[in-house]
Amino acid sequence: MYVYTFDNDYNQNQCDNMCVLDINEIDMSKFISGTNEEKKEIALLFDKTFHEYGVIRLINNNITSELMDKAKEFFSLNLETKLKYYVNGSYYDTLGYKPTGLESVANYKGEKKASPSDSIEAFLYPVKFQSKQLSFSIDQLPKLFRDVIPEYILKARQLISYVHSIADMALELDENTFDQNYTNDNAMFTLRLTKYLPMKTEEQLAFGEHQDYLGFTLIQNDYVPGLEVNVNGRWFRVESKPDTLLLLGGEFIERWTNNYWISILHRVAAVKQLRYSVLFFSGPDMNCVIQVLPCKKCIEQQSKYAPITGYEHVQQRRIAATPTTTTTAADVANAYWSFDNNALELYNSDLNGALSGSPTYVTGFNQYGKAISLTRSSTQYVYITPTVLPFNSRSFTIEAWIYPISFSSSTEYGIFGQCQSTSTNLCLHFAVRSNKLFCGFYSNDVPGSTTVTTNQWIHVACVYDSTTMTQQVWLDGNLDGSHSASAYSGLWGITTIGATFELGSAAAFNGYIDNVRYESRAKNSTEIKNDATLEAYYSFDGGSLIDGGPNGVNGTAYGSLSTTTGRVNQAIQFNSAPYISYSYYPFYFLGISGQPYTMALWAKPTGSYTQQTLVFVGRSSGWCVHFLVMTSSGQLTAISWSGSNNVVVNGPILTLNTWTHIGYTYSSTNGMRLYINGNQYSTSGVFTFSASTVPMPIIIGGD
Template identity: 75%
Template sequence: MKHSSAKEVEVRVKRTFLARKKPTNSLIDGQVKISIRFHQLKVRFKQLSVELNLFNNQSSDDRHIRCQRIGTRLHIFILIGSSIILALYSSLTQEIHHETILNPSETQYTTLAQVLGDCVVCPCSTFSVSHETFISIKPIYHHICSGDFVSSAWINFLLRSQFIDFVLYSDYHQQQQQQQQQQQQQQQQQQQQPQQQQQRQQQQQQKPPPPQQQRQQQPQQQRQQKPRQQQQQRRRQQQRQQKPPPQQQQPQQHQQQKQHQQQQVTTTTTTAQSVASAFWSFDNNALELYNSGLDATLSGSPIYTTSFAGYGAAISFTRSSTQYVYITPKVLPFNSRSFTIEAWIYPVSLSSSNDYGIFGQCQATSSNLCLYFIARNNKLLCGFYNNDIQGGTIITMSTWHHVACIYDLTTMTQQVWLDGSLDGSHSASAYNGLWGNTAIGATFQLGSASTFNGYIDNVRFEARAKNSTEILNDATLHVYYSFDGGSLTDNGPNGINATAYGSLSTTTGRVNQALQFSSGPYISYSYTPFYFLGISGSSFTIALWAKPTGSYAQQTILLVEQPSSWCVHYLVMTSTGQLVANCWIGSNIATNGPILSLNTWTHIAYTYSTTNGIRLYINGNQYSTTGSFTFSGSGVPMRFVLGGDRVVRQYM
C-alpha cells in the first residue's frame, strides 16, 4: 500500500509540475510539444541504432546477437568511409575528353590550335609532314572531261570506277613560293623604273619639229615613204598568207597556256600514280616486277633465304631487330575499291600476346583509315581499324602457308584465306585511306611497328577481288607449262621457267601446240625449285597429256631428282607400252596403269596423299591406287626432268 501510494504521489507531483509550467501562450505550447517529439525521436533513433542488425538470423543467443550488431556497425562505417573516399577522388581527378575530327580543314585546325593549344594532336606529324603542311587532292582530268558539256555524274563515275592520277599539293610550300614570286616581281619593277625614265627622256627628245619645218619636210618624206609603203604592203600580204585563221590560233594559244600552267604546277607539286597490280618476289632483292617506282626499301637489314618454291629466294625478318620493308613513292589504290593482297609466309614463332605484321598501309589510327594484314592469336586477321575479320584456323609454325586478304566493294565483303581455303568472311564498309607508307613484314595499327618473325615470299597486290578459283590456283598451282610455240615459260604464279637440253621441236598438241621429244633431248631446270617434293608426306598432283608415237620402248616420262644423291622415276612407260607410277618409301612402291595407245592423246593425273597413297587417273577416271603410305622425301628441294621419245603436253 505504501509503495502504491508513493507512485500515486509521484505522478501527482509530475502532473502538478506540468500544470504549473504550462504557459498560456499557444506558441510556447507548440514549441514544447515539438521538443518533446524530437526527444522521443532521438530516443527511438538511439534505440534503433543499438538494436540495428543487418545480419539477423533469428538467433536467441545474446553473444551471436551482439556480434551481428557489431558487424552491422562496421559494415556501415566502411560504407560511409568508402563513399567519402570516392567523393574526394572524384573531386580531385581531372576528366579528359577525347574527340577525333576526321579530315579537318586548315581553318578548323588553326581554330582548334589557337583555342586548345598543346591539347590538339595531329597524326600527320607521325608520318612525313608537320602540322603546318596540309595535303589536298586534286584530280587531273582529260581536257575533254574538263569541258562544260561533261556532266558531274560522269565525273563522279570516273572517280569511283577508274584509277585517276592525282596530285598532292602542299599549301604551305605554295604560300612560300607565292611570296617568293611577289618579291621577284617587286625586284623586277624596281629594276624597270630607271629604264622607264630613260625611255621618257628619249621620247621628249624625239618630239616633232615646228610646223614650218614639218611643211618643208613633208614633200621629201612623202617621196621616201611611197616605196616604203609598197614594201610594207607586200610584207603584210605575205604574212596574211602564212598566218592561220583566228580559229586555228586559239587552240595553239590554249595549249601554250596549258603548258605554262602545267609547268607552274610541276614546280610546286609531287605527282603520285596509282597502279592496278604489283608483285615483289624477293629473289635476292626488293624490286617490284610490274612497275617502276614501287621498289621496296629494307629497314633493319633483313636477309634473304630459300624460297617456298625452292626457286629464287624469300626475305627473312627477325622480330627482335624490327626488320621490315616499305614502299613510299607511289600510291597503291586501296581506298573505296576492291583489292586482293596475297603472300607466302613461313612463321618461325607466333604468340597470342603480339601482332605479327604481313602487309599494311596506315594513314591514321582511326576507323577505316588503317589497313593491316596480320597474325593475331596465332590466326590470320585482316582489318581496316575497327572493321576486322579474323580466321578460325591456327597457323602451323615452321611451314609455308599461302595467305590472302580480299575486299569486294560490290558485295561489301571482307575475307581471309589460308592455303587456298576461305578462313573467315563478314560484311564490312570500304577502306578509306588515301595515302600512307606501305610496309611488308610490318603493320602500324598500334602506333609502333608490329613486325613479322619468319620468312615472307611472293607478295602480290591486285586492285580487284580475286575469285575462289584464282586463290586456289595461287595457293596450290606450282607450275604450268603450255609449251605453245615451244615456249618453256611458266604460266603459273611462281615464274619457274624450264631449260631445254638438246634440240626440241613443236607439233600439234591436244590443246594448241606440244613439244616433240626424241630419245636424246629432254627439258629440265637450272634450279631445284620443287620444295614440297623434298618434304616427306607432302601431298601433290602431277597432270599432263601424253601421246606415244612410232613404236613402244622403255622410256621415262617424268623423273624427280636431286642430282647429287636422289632420283625417282615417277612416271615411266615399259617396253610393252604399259604406264607405271612410282614413289619412294625407302624402297620403290608402284601402281600399274593401262597400256597407252599409240598416236593417241591420253590425259594422265598422278596424285599423292598420306591417306590415299598414289592414285592414278586416266582421262579423268581413277585407274589404280597403292593404298595409304608416307613417302620418304630427300629433305631438300627437288627438280623435274621431262622427256624421252614421246610427245608431251604437261600441266603441273
C-alpha cells in the same frame, strides 16, 4: 631587289623576281617589362599589323637556336634511323617522325602549282598539359631532343601567353580573354620541326599555299629563304632572320575577330638547298565554341561565321590537308615485289620499297630467286613512300608467300599494311595474330580459323570484294575466314610489307616473305588456288618452255627437242635422249613428307613401245623416284616412296599414236590415285609419302 614595308605602295615592275617584305617588329622585352606607354605602342602596332597583314616579327623573345640545331642533326640521320621514331597513326596527333609524302596543306589559291604532297620531312610533338604542367614522356623522344624540347615548349607557351596579353590590349578586351581559352588541359599545342627538301623545278612548292587553322603560330626559320606571304593578292618573300620569330594568326583568329584580323596565306617556295624551321602552333580548348569576341572593332559588321567548336573546325581542315588523289598511284592494276636481293616493284617504279632495320635476303621459296628475311626484334620491314598504293573504296587482293619463324601466340606479326589512322576503316592490316591469319581495316576485320605452320613456306591472301562487301583470308589456297564488311576508307599512309601499325607501333614479321602481289580486283577461288598450289604449267606451244603459272619456273631443254601438233595447240616431241629440266631445284613442296601433290599431262606414245620415263624427281645424287613411267609393254605406272619401299600403282596400256590424259595425285588421306582421261583408274591406299626434306628438280621426258 626591292624591300617593301607595310606602308609602301606595291609596284611589281620594280621587282626583278619577287619583292622582299619588310615586316613590322615588336620588342617582346619592352612589353614584358616596359612602361605602360611602351605597351600601348606595341598593342597599337600589333592591331594595325594584324588588321592589314596578319604577320609580325618578334625580337628579344627568349627563344634560342638550340632546338633548330638539334633538328638539323636529327634530320641528317639516315632514314632507317629516323623511321624508328615513326608511329603510324593520326598524322597531327601522333608524336614522332613523319617521312615525306604524308601531307599536302595546299589550298590551291595561288599562281604556282603545289606538288601532290609537300616536299618535307617533319617531327611532330603534340603537347599535353595536365593542371598547367607539361605532361612529358622522355622515352618517346630521340635522345638529342630530350633536353631541348621540354625547355622550348615551356618558353614558347609562355611567349604565346604574352602575345595573348598584347591581343587583349589591342582589341580592348578584358585581361586574359584570349588566354583563358588555353588554360584547359584540352588546349591544343603542337611543336613541329620541318626539313624542306630541294625541288627539281621552281614551279613547284616545297610547302603548299595555306592558312594556319588554329590560333597564333610561332615560326623560327634558318638562314635559307623560302617563306612567302600573300598581301592583297601579291606574293612577297619574307627575309630570314634566325634570331627572331615570326608570329602568324590562324583561322581561329579570323573567327574570333570576325575577319578584323587576318590569317595570312603563306607558302614555302622551291628551295635549292635544305631548309629548316621550328614551328609552335597554339590552339584553345577543342571543346570550346569559337565565336566572335566582344570587341568593338569585331562586332561592327554582322558575324561572318556560324559558331563552331574547335574540334569540328580542326577536323574539317585536317581532312582537307591530307594528300589529294594526285598523291595516290593512279589506276594501279597490279604490283609485284619479288625481293630478289632488293625491294623494287616490277611494274611501277614509284612503288619501289625502302628498307627499315637492315633486313637481309635468303633463298626464295621456289629456290631460283631470293626472299626477304625479317627479324622482328630489329623492327625490320619494307615501306613504300611517298606514293600511296590505293586501297580505298575498291576491291583488291593481297597475296604473299611467308615462312614464319618462332611465332608466339600472344604476338602480332605483320605481313602487309597501310594505316592512315587507328580508326574504323582507316587502318588496313594483314597479319598473323594469335597464330592465325587476320585481315581488316580496324574494327572491321576477318580472322582466320587455322593455325599457321611455322618453319615452312605457306601462301596467304587477303581479299576484299566491294561488290559483295566481303572480306576474306585464304591459307594455302583454302578459304580460311569470311566476313561481311564495309570498304577501306584510308586515302593516305605508308604502305608496309612485313609490318602493320594498327597497334600504334610497328608489329614486324619474323621470318621470310617472298613474291608479294597486289591486284585491284577480288580474285576468285580458282585463281587463288592456282596461285597457292600451281607449281608450274607448260603449254609447250611453239616449243616454249616458259612457265605459264605464277612462279616463273621456266624449263631448260637438254638435247634437241622438236615441236609437233599437240592435243591442245602444240606439243614437244621427245626421242630417246633429250629431256627438260632445271639448273636449280625449284620444287620446294616435293621435298616435304606427306605433302599432297598432283601431276597432270597429255601423252602420246609414237612408233613402238619402249621403256620411257615421263616424270622423274631426283637430284644428281641421293633421293630419286621415277614418278611416271611407261614400261616396254606400254603400261603406265605411277610410283611414290613410303620411306622403306616404292609404292606402285599400275595404269592401262597406253594406245600408240593416241593422246591420253594422265592425272597422278597424292594426299596423306587418300594415298596415290591414278586418273585416265578424267576418270579414276587405280589407287594405292593410304600411306605417308617420305620426301627428301630438300627442294627437288623434275625431269620431264627422261631421267
